[in-house]
Amino acid sequence: MDRVLIEALAVETVIGVYDWERTIRQRLVIDLEMATDIRAAAAGDDLAHTLDYAAISARIQAYADESRFELVETFAERLAVLLRTEFSIPWLRMTLRKPGAVPEAAAVGVRIERGTLAPAMGQLA
Numbered sequence: 782m783d784r785v786l787i788e789a790l791a792v793e794t795v796i797g798v799y800d801w802e803r804t805i806r807q808r809l810v811i812d813l814e815m816a817t818d819i820r821a822a823a824a825g826d827d828l829a830h831t832l833d834y835a836a837i838s839a840r841i842q843a844y845a846d847e848s849r850f851e852l853v854e855t856f857a858e859r860l861a862v863l864l865r866t867e868f869s870i871p872w873l874r875m876t877l878r879k880p881g882a883v884p885e886a887a888a889v890g891v892r893i894e895r896g897t898l899a900p901a902m903g904q905l906a
C-alpha cells in the first residue's frame with residue numbers, strides 16, 4: 782500500500798506532567814505515515830485524489846496550538862483519531878518524539894499504529 786509521508790514536523794505545545802511544564806510550550810517532533818492509494822491522484826495529476834500533506838501538517842499545527850495534555854500518549858492518540866476522522870485515513874503510523882525530555886537521550890516518545898490497511902487495499906479493486 783502506498784503511503785503519504787510527513788517527517789520531522791516540529792510543533793510547540795503545552796505538554797508534560799510536572800508543574801513547571803504546565804507554564805511553558807515545548808517542542809514535539811512528529812513522523813507520520815498514512816496509507817492511501819496514490820494512483821488516481823497520479824493518473825489525473827490531481828491533489829483532490831490524495832492526502833494533502835500540507836493541509837494535514839497545518840491541522841496538526843492547529844491541534845498542537847490548542848492542546849494542553851500531560852502525556853505524549855494522550856497527544857498522539859487524540860491526534861490519530863482526529864486525523865483519521867477528518868481526512869478519512871484508513872491506517873496511519875505516528876511517531877511522536879519529545880526531544881530534551883530525557884537529556885541523556887536524543888529523544889523519547891511513542892509510536893502508534895491505528896486503523897487497518899484493508900479499506901485502503903479495497904480501493905485497489
Ligand SMILES: Nc1nc2c(c(=O)[nH]1)N=C([C@H](O)[C@@H](O)CO)CN2
Pocket residue numbers: 796797798799802851852853854879881882883
Ligand atoms: N510514557 C511517558 N513517560 C513520561 C511522560 C509521558 O508523556 N509519557 N512524560 C514525562 C514528563 O512530562 C517528562 O517529559 C518531563 O521531562 C515523564 N515520563
